[in-house]
Amino acid sequence: MVTLKAQEIVVRLQARTLLHGATFTACSGEAIAIIGPNGAGKSTLLKSLAGLLRPASGSIMYDDTPISSMTAASRASVIGYVPQHFNPHWDIRVTDLMQISLERSRASVQRGTLDTALRTHDIEPLRDRWWSTLSGGERNRVLLAMVLATAPPVLLADEPAANLDPRCRLEMVERLSAYGRTALSIVVMHDIDLAFRYFDRILLLNDGRIVADGATAAVYDAPILEDVFGVSFIRSQHESVKTIHPGNVAPTR
Numbered sequence: 001m002v003t004l005k006a007q008e009i010v011v012r013l014q015a016r017t018l019l020h021g022a023t024f025t026a027c028s029g030e031a032i033a034i035i036g037p038n039g040a041g042k043s044t045l046l047k048s049l050a051g052l053l054r055p056a057s058g059s060i061m062y063d064d065t066p067i068s069s070m071t072a073a074s075r076a077s078v079i080g081y082v083p084q085h086f087n088p089h090w091d092i093r094v095t096d097l098m099q100i101s102l103e104r105s106r107a108s109v110q111r112g113t114l115d116t117a118l119r120t121h122d123i124e125p126l127r128d129r130w131w132s133t134l135s136g137g138e139r140n141r142v143l144l145a146m147v148l149a150t151a152p153p154v155l156l157a158d159e160p161a162a163n164l165d166p167r168c169r170l171e172m173v174e175r176l177s178a179y180g181r182t183a184l185s186i187v188v189m190h191d192i193d194l195a196f197r198y199f200d201r202i203l204l205l206n207d208g209r210i211v212a213d214g215a216t217a218a219v220y221d222a223p224i225l226e227d228v229f230g231v232s233f234i235r236s237q238h239e240s241v242k243t244i245h246p247g248n249v250a251p252t253r
């Protein structure tokens with residue numbers, strides 16, 4: 001059981017304040033979606049949680065340890081981060097990327113571990129492909145596999161389902177939310193409908209502030225969604241599945 005706790009974190013870059021005192025606590029067993037309009041600060045919050053951005057003030061604790069005091073290697077062993085964009089410095093095969101990822105997370109990688117990881121994460125058919133030849137969606141799948149193969153207690157993923165076709169998108173979102181129910185996953189989601197369908201808790205960001213944080217069912221009905229996104233939402237329910245889709249642009253904007 002692990003806890004990730006952000007306390008009043010403020011992030012400033014180039015004289016701009018991107019996060020204005022974000023506070024929340026997340027624990028093992030939670031599948032959390034971060035949603036919000038473009039520029040709300042979702043990636044900034046995720047990078048801060050991953051220890052890639054140092055807040056100007058406030059603290060981020062992994063259990064009782066400030067993540068700012070952890071080495072990059074120890075952070076990487078407990079927090080898996082799937083970035084929005086990734087490009088290796090040189091071209092590399094998928095199998096070598098997976099091998100490097102596994103070796104970084106374990107003292108020794110036993111024979112067979114790599115093959116198992118490629119199979120488990122459904123990227124076996126891509127194993128001999130060069131990174132430069134992969135489509136955007138294939139790259140997203142490999143990136144997620146690289147991180148999941150190391151089984152981190154905390155998974156942070158920044159819009160990993162972008163570029164994916166509907167089936168792959170559903171599979172990936174299912175995988176990310178399921179991972180949170182055994183470990184902890186915090187995922188930036190642009191697809192509001194999938195965020196509400198698959199995740200248990202929603203963090204809504206606007207202008208660098210967490211403006212709603214609660215159980216999915218509670219945030220689903222909250223009028224603040226309309227205020228923040230500036231659209232009307234059409235909510236509907238078929239059997240037990242609730243959906244939410246943008247209707248019209250709100251006239252006040």
Ligand SMILES: Nc1ncnc2c1ncn2[C@@H]1O[C@H](COP(=O)(O)OP(=O)(O)OP(=O)(O)O)[C@@H](O)[C@H]1O
Binds near residue numbers: 039041
């Ligand atoms: N290095 C930087 N210097 C100055 N401003 C930055 C920097 N990086 C990001 N920003 C700004 O900070 C704000 C938040 O950016 P962030 O990428 O966290 O938003 P986001 O919610 O993830 O957006 P999107 O949905 O478009 O991906 C944006 O206005 C962005 O332009």
